[in-house]
Amino acid sequence: MKRVVEGSEAVAEAVRLARVNVISAYPITPQTHIVEFLSEYCANGTMDARFLRVESEHSALAALIGTATTGVRSFTATSGQGLALMHELLHWTSGARLPIVMAEVNRALAPGWNIWVDQTDSLAQRDTGWIQLYCEDSQEVLDTIIQAYRLGELVDLPVMVVLDAFFLSHTYEPVDVPDQKLVDDYLPSWEPKFQLDTEKPCAFGPLVTPAFYMEMRHAIAGAMEDALEVFPRVEDEFEKIFDRRYGEIEAVSCNDAEIILVTSGTATSTSRLVVENLRAKGEKVGLLKIKLFRPFPVELVRKVLAPAKKVAVIDRNFSFGASGIFAQEIRAALCNTMKHPPVFGYVAGIGGRDVTADVIEDIYRRAKASDFPEGESVWVGLQEN
Amino acid sequence: MKQIFQRPKYLKDAVFHYCPGCGHSIIHRLVAEVIEELDIAEKTIGVPPAGCAVLAYDYFDLDMCEAPHGRGAAVATGVKRALPDRIVFSYQGDGDIAAIGTAETIHAANRGENITIIFVNNSCYGMTGGQMAPTTILGQNSSTTPGGRDSLRDGTPIDLSEMLAITKGSVYIERTSVNSPKNIRKTKKAIKKAFKIQMAGLGFSLIEVLSPCPTNWKLSPVDACKWIDETIVKTYPMKVIKDEAGNID
Numbered sequence A: 001m002k003r004v005v006e007g008s009e010a011v012a013e014a015v016r017l018a019r020v021n022v023i024s025a026y027p028i029t030p031q032t033h034i035v036e037f038l039s040e041y042c043a044n045g046t047m048d049a050r051f052l053r054v055e056s057e058h059s060a061l062a063a064l065i066g067t068a069t070t071g072v073r074s075f076t077a078t079s080g081q082g083l084a085l086m087h088e089l090l091h092w093t094s095g096a097r098l099p100i101v102m103a104e105v106n107r108a109l110a111p112g113w114n115i116w117v118d119q120t121d122s123l124a125q126r127d128t129g130w131i132q133l134y135c136e137d138s139q140e141v142l143d144t145i146i147q148a149y150r151l152g153e154l155v156d157l158p159v160m161v162v163l164d165a166f167f168l169s170h171t172y173e174p175v176d177v178p179d180q181k182l183v184d185d186y187l188p189s190w191e192p193k194f195q196l197d198t199e200k201p202c203a204f205g206p207l208v209t210p211a212f213y214m215e216m217r218h219a220i221a222g223a224m225e226d227a228l229e230v231f232p233r234v235e236d237e238f239e240k241i242f243d244r245r246y247g248e249i250e251a252v253s254c255n256d257a258e259i260i261l262v263t264s265g266t267a268t269s270t271s272r273l274v275v276e277n278l279r280a281k282g283e284k285v286g287l288l289k290i291k292l293f294r295p296f297p298v299e300l301v302r303k304v305l306a307p308a309k310k311v312a313v314i315d316r317n318f319s320f321g322a323s324g325i326f327a328q329e330i331r332a333a334l335c336n337t338m339k340h341p342p343v344f345g346y347v348a349g350i351g352g353r354d355v356t357a358d359v360i361e362d363i364y365r366r367a368k369a370s371d372f373p374e375g376e377s378v379w380v381g382l383q384e385n
Numbered sequence B: 001m002k003q004i005f006q007r008p009k010y011l012k013d014a015v016f017h018y019c020p021g022c023g024h025s026i027i028h029r030l031v032a033e034v035i036e037e038l039d040i041a042e043k044t045i046g047v048p049p050a051g052c053a054v055l056a057y058d059y060f061d062l063d064m065c066e067a068p069h070g071r072g073a074a075v076a077t078g079v080k081r082a083l084p085d086r087i088v089f090s091y092q093g094d095g096d097i098a099a100i101g102t103a104e105t106i107h108a109a110n111r112g113e114n115i116t117i118i119f120v121n122n123s124c125y126g127m128t129g130g131q132m133a134p135t136t137i138l139g140q141n142s143s144t145t146p147g148g149r150d151s152l153r154d155g156t157p158i159d160l161s162e163m164l165a166i167t168k169g170s171v172y173i174e175r176t177s178v179n180s181p182k183n184i185r186k187t188k189k190a191i192k193k194a195f196k197i198q199m200a201g202l203g204f205s206l207i208e209v210l211s212p213c214p215t216n217w218k219l220s221p222v223d224a225c226k227w228i229d230e231t232i233v234k235t236y237p238m239k240v241i242k243d244e245a246g247n248i249d
Helices: A007-017 A032-044 A057-069 A080-085 A087-095 A138-155 A180-186 A210-242 A267-280 A298-305 A325-334 A357-369 B024-037 B052-058 B072-082 B094-100 B102-110 B160-166 B181-199 B221-235
Strands: A002-006 A022-025 A050-053 A074-079 A101-106 A131-134 A159-164 A172-176 A249-252 A259-263 A285-290 A292-294 A310-315 A343-347 B044-047 B087-093 B116-121 B170-177 B204-210 B239-243
Touching: A002 A007, A007 A032, A007 A138, A007 A159, A007 A172, A022 A032, A022 A057, A032 A050, A032 A074, A057 A074, A057 A080, A057 A087, A074 A080, A080 A087, A080 A101, A087 A210, A101 A138, A131 A138, A138 A159, A138 A172, A138 A180, A138 A210, A180 A210, A210 A292, A249 A298, A259 A267, A259 A298, A259 A325, A259 A357, A267 A285, A267 A357, A285 A298, A298 A325, A310 A325, A310 A357, A325 A343, A343 A357, B024 B052, B024 B116, B024 B181, B044 B072, B052 B087, B072 B087, B072 B094, B072 B102, B072 B116, B087 B094, B087 B181, B094 B102, B094 B116, B094 B160, B102 B160, B102 B204, B116 B181, B160 B170, B160 B204, B160 B239, B170 B181, B181 B204, B204 B221
Parallel strands: A022 A050, A022 A074, A074 A101, A101 A159, A131 A159, A259 A285, A259 A310, A310 A343, B044 B087, B087 B116, B116 B204, B170 B204
Antiparallel strands: A002 A172, A131 A292, A249 A285, B170 B239
16 A cells, blocks of 8 residues: 655564564664654554564664574664664674664764764675665665565575665655565565574584684675575565566666766665756766665676766765775776776765755766766865865 | 852853753753862863763863763773873763663773763653663653553663662762752752762762653653652652762862
C-alpha cells in the first residue's frame, strides 16, 4: 500500500516486514526516529520482537553478536559517532560471519559536533567486512533493508544499509509499503549454518593461530565475491514480486556521455535533474549512481566509465591525506584497464551543506574546462577566509 | 539603589537554548556563582558533554574542552593530570554519564581522580527526544518505552551515585535537586563543597542534580518540579551519599 512516510518509518516498516526477532540500539540523532517507531511496534504488538535498550552503541552491536549467534534475525540502527563507537564490533560481526543488518544514517563526525549528513562515518568502516548499500530515496531504503537480510543470510555477512541524515531520515515521501504476505514469500526465515544450541554443543570465536587465520580471512574475502554474484539474483527475486530493482550501480545517459558524474545517496536525485537539464542544452553528460560500495562492483563500474572522456566524482566524505573515498575507489577500479579516462575528484556537501543543482552543474563545468585533474580533490563551495 | 541580583560574572550574556522549565539554566547559574565566589575562574576548565548541555561552552565564560559522548570523566582526568593546579569539572547528563559513560566514570572515581562532576539527572535521554535511559524510573513513559519502563523487560533504574560511593577513591557524593528555592540553595552548597574538595586536593567529588524535564516528561514546568518531589525521589532520594571530607571550610 502506498503511504506517505518519513524515511525513518520506511526503515522501521522494513524491519517489521522482515520479521526481525531482536532490535538492539542506543538513540543518536538522526537515527532516533527509527528506534522510536520500532519501540512502538514492539509495544503495540504489531511486531513480535524483543527490543534491547542498551547503554551504548558498543553494547548494542555486542548484544546482537550474542543474539545472532543463537540464530535469530537481528537489527540495529546508528549514526556518526555511534557507528565509530561500534568499530571493534563491526570487525567482529563479519569475522563471526553474522548476517546482522544495520540502518546507518550518515552523520558527520565530531569535533565540531555536527548532526548533519556526511558519508565519512560509514565509509571509514569500509574495511570492516560489512556489505554496504547506499540509498537514494525512502522506497529504496525500505526495499534495501528487506533485500539486505536475503543477501546477508545467503553469504553470511553483515549488511549496512546507508541513508542520508535528514534528507532521507526525516523527509516524508510516498512509499509503497508491501504486504506482509509478499515479503514472506520473498524472504524465507534464516537458516543459520551454525548456531548456539546446547543440544549440539559448539564453541564460537576461538583463538586462531597463523596456521589458520589467513584462511578464515580469505573466506570472508570469498564471501564478499559471492555477494557480488548473489546480488543480481536477490534483485531478480525481488523484482519478480515487487516490480522494483535498483542495481549495484545505475547508469543514466552514459552511453554516449563524454563526462560522467558519479554520485551516491540523495545527491544522485539532484544530479539526475542536472543531467537532464544539461542534456537538453546539448551537453554530453551522464550520471553513474553507486549503490553497492562493499563489495565494490569493479567490473560494472569499468564497463560504464572506461569509454567516457572524463569522470567527475562527487564525494560527500573525505579521507584525510588522500581524497574523496568514492573517487579513490573509482580510480582503483579504472587503473588496471588499458585505456581509461582521467578521474576528477570533487568534495561537496561536507557536514550537511547542501549539494544543490548549481553545485553539481558547477562541478560539471569545472571538469569540462580542464584537461586533466590538477589534484586528487577539489573542495567545492568553501567559504573564503 | 543597592543591587541585590545580577548575572553571574562567568555566565556569558547569551540566551539559553534550554526548554522552558529545564533545570540546566539554574544549574549553570549555580556552577558559575560558585566559581565566582571561590575566585577560581582563571584556573577552571570545564568539560561539557554530548546531550542537552552540549552547548555549555556557549554559556560558561571559562576554558572548555568538549568530550566525546560519555567520556567526560576520562577527558577531565587527562586535563587534570596534565594541569594538576587547575580546577577541572565535567558537566554531564544521565544519558552521558550513567549510560554510555558508566565505565570511565566508575574508574575515574575508583582512581580517586581529583576532579568534580556535575551530573544532571532528568531520567531520560533529553536531547534526542526523551528515550528511555538507564536512569528512567519504573513505569515512566518514554519515546522508547510506550506504556512505561518495565523492570523485567528493561531492567531497573541505575543508582550511579550509590555505585560511585562504593568505590574507595570517591570522597564526596551528594544527590540534590533544583525543583524548589530551598533545593536550589542546597544544590549550590553541595556544588561549592565539591569544588572546595578538589581545591584541597582530596579527590573525586560528584553532585547529582535531579533536574526537571517538562518537555520530555510531558508536564508543565510546575508539575515537573512536583513530579520530582512526589515520584522521582522515591527512586533517587536526595541525600548526602558519601562524605569523607567532613567540614572543609
